[in-house]
Amino acid sequence: MDEEGRRVFRFFNEIGIINQLAGAIFAARLPGGLHVSHFALLNHLVRLGDEKTPLALASAFQVPKTTMTHTLAVLEKRAAIRLAPHPSDGRSKIVFLTDAGRKLHGDAIASMADPIRKITDDLGDGTISDLIPQLEKIRAYLDQNRGI
Amino acid sequence: MDEEGRRVFRFFNEIGIINQLAGAIFAARLPGGLHVSHFALLNHLVRLGDEKTPLALASAFQVPKTTMTHTLAVLEKRAAIRLAPHPSDGRSKIVFLTDAGRKLHGDAIASMADPIRKITDDLGDGTISDLIPQLEKIRAYLDQNRGI
DNA sequence: TGCATCTAGTTCGATATCGCATTACTTAGT
DNA sequence: ACTAAGTAATGCGATATCGAACTAGATGCA
Numbered sequence: 019m020d021e022e023g024r025r026v027f028r029f030f031n032e033i034g035i036i037n038q039l040a041g042a043i044f045a046a047r048l049p050g051g052l053h054v055s056h057f058a059l060l061n062h063l064v065r066l067g068d069e070k071t072p073l074a075l076a077s078a079f080q081v082p083k084t085t086m087t088h089t090l091a092v093l094e095k096r097a098a099i100r101l102a103p104h105p106s107d108g109r110s111k112i113v114f115l116t117d118a119g120r121k122l123h124g125d126a127i128a129s130m131a132d133p134i135r136k137i138t139d140d141l142g143d144g145t146i147s148d149l150i151p152q153l154e155k156i157r158a159y160l161d162q163n164r165g166i
Numbered sequence: 167m168d169e170e171g172r173r174v175f176r177f178f179n180e181i182g183i184i185n186q187l188a189g190a191i192f193a194a195r196l197p198g199g200l201h202v203s204h205f206a207l208l209n210h211l212v213r214l215g216d217e218k219t220p221l222a223l224a225s226a227f228q229v230p231k232t233t234m235t236h237t238l239a240v241l242e243k244r245a246a247i248r249l250a251p252h253p254s255d256g257r258s259k260i261v262f263l264t265d266a267g268r269k270l271h272g273d274a275i276a277s278m279a280d281p282i283r284k285i286t287d288d289l290g291d292g293t294i295s296d297l298i299p300q301l302e303k304i305r306a307y308l309d310q311n312r313g314i
Numbered sequence: 315t316g317c318a319t320c321t322a323g324t325t326c327g328a329t330a331t332c333g334c335a336t337t338a339c340t341t342a343g344t
Numbered sequence: 345a346c347t348a349a350g351t352a353a354t355g356c357g358a359t360a361t362c363g364a365a366c367t368a369g370a371t372g373c374a
Contacts, residue, residue, distance in 0.1 A: 019275065023282045025295035027275075030188045032301040034206070037185040039308040040178045042228050053330075058182070073352060080190050082332050087354060089330085109339045109352040127167065127175075133314045134171045141307055145300070147173035152297055153180040159289060160187040166281045203360075221322060230362050235324060237360085257322040257369045 047129040050096075052122070059089055060098060060115075060123040068115040071104065075113065080164070098122050195277040198244075200270070207237055208246060208263075208271040216263040219252065223261065228312070246270050 019027065045054050062078060063070070070078075076086035090113065093099045098119030104110035137146070160166075167175065193202050210226065211218070218226075224234035238261065241247045246267030252258035285294070308314075 019279045019282060022286050022291050022295060023279065025298060026282050026286055027278065029294045029298055029301070030185075030192075031209070032298060032305055033181055033185050033188065036301065036305050036308060037178075037181050038228050039305070039312070040181065042312070043308070043314050044178075055330075061179070071352080080186050083353065084333080084355090085331055088332095092329090104352090107340075107352080109337095111353075130175065131167045131171065134167060134174050136311075136314060137307075138170050138174050140311070141304065143170050146177045146304060147170060149297060149300055150173060150177055150180060152293070153177070153184065156289065156294060157180055157184050157187070159285075160184060160191070163284075163288070164187070164190070166191050166284060201360075219322080231323065232325085232363075233361055236362095240359090252322090255322080255370075257367095259323075 043133050044130055047133065049122070049125045049129055052126060053092075055089055056093055056098075057123075057126050059093065060119060060126070063099070063113065063115050064120065064123050068099075068113055070113050071110050072113065073110070093119065096122070191281050192278055195281065197270070197273045197277055200274060201240075203237055204241055204246075205271075205274050207241065208267060208274070211247070211261065211263050212268065212271050216247075216261055218261050219258050220261065221258070241267070244270070 041054055044057075048054070048057055058079070059075065062075070072086050072090055073083060075090075076083045079086070090099065090101065094101055096118075097116055100114040100116050102112045102114060104112055189202055192205075196202070196205055206227070207223065210223070220234050220238055221231060223238075224231045227234070238247065238249065242249055244266075245264055248262040248264050250260045250262060252260055
């Protein structure tokens with residue numbers, strides 16, 4: 019691996035550590051024993067719309083179908099989502115957000131406001147948000163090159 | 167949450183997605199059923215030196231002691247590390263890398279060379295590595311503010 | 315020294331993740 | 345229409361993660 023290769027490797031290493039540290043911060047504040055993966059799914063449904071199939075969600079999160087089955091089962095048990103039969107494909111289902119699910123998502127967002135504010139205050143505006151465009155580019159590239 | 171807060175939140179979201187996508191790419195290539203967490207530990211020991219205590223490693227990775235106990239047990243079973251009693255503290259242990267462990271790490275690194283090269287080629291030098299300094303700064307901040 | 319307190323690591327039980335195989339349904343080809 | 349191949353979801357078993365409780369050894373203080 020050449021010099022630039024080692025830097026790229028280092029980049030993913032930093033990404034992993036930041037993800038771990040940030041995950042620990044947020045996980046500790048999520049309401050009602052909500053797991054990060056559960057929140058991530060709620061967030062996806064709120065931001066990008068519900069009425070998705072389980073397989074589409076598994077693909078979006080790059081997790082096996084079985085993992086998504088499990089996550090959906092947990093959120094359904096908490097009444098945060100509702101699973102309805104797919105109207106035109108008897109094998110499939112459609113995931114709907116419930117009002118309780120939207121509220122749970124709102125509560126989770128609110129619970130993160132404090133640490134987010136502190137991070138913003140400490141690091142200064144822009145330190146973090148200036149990086150978003152490049153990260154989006156990298157994320158989009160990786161997303162479009164999954165079999166890599 | 168204000169505008170900058172939402173951007174910071176978005177940043178961590180992008181970090182999480184990139185981590186997930188990159189993790190999937192690397193996990194698929196790790197030799198001998200090696201798990202990402204196992205590789206991460208080997209990488210830490212190779213890069214920053216072995217002869218650490220389990221607790222120090224758990225702290226470095228921000229994982230519970232129990233998780234580290236498990237990870238170390240797996241790597242010890244594979245003879246990638248060796249656990250010796252701590253010379254001055256009877257409660258503790260010292261983790262040593264074995265030759266097999268160093269080789270396993272080398273094999274893992276080699277297995278990632280191809281995707282790393284493709285990513286570098288496709289995105290162009292600097293697209294990724296230019297971000298490292300800022301990410302280091304953010305990582306260091308989060309590392310020093312764990313109880314946040 | 316003696317004892318209360320603290321600390322490193324493990325055990326145990328619960329949940330999350332994931333690969334493999336199965337079931338139910340759809341689609342394609344004849 | 346019938347059958348083969350493909351696809352969506354699930355059941356099951358194995359491993360990873362993690363919190364609570366426990367054990368053994370270290371430390372602080374009278």
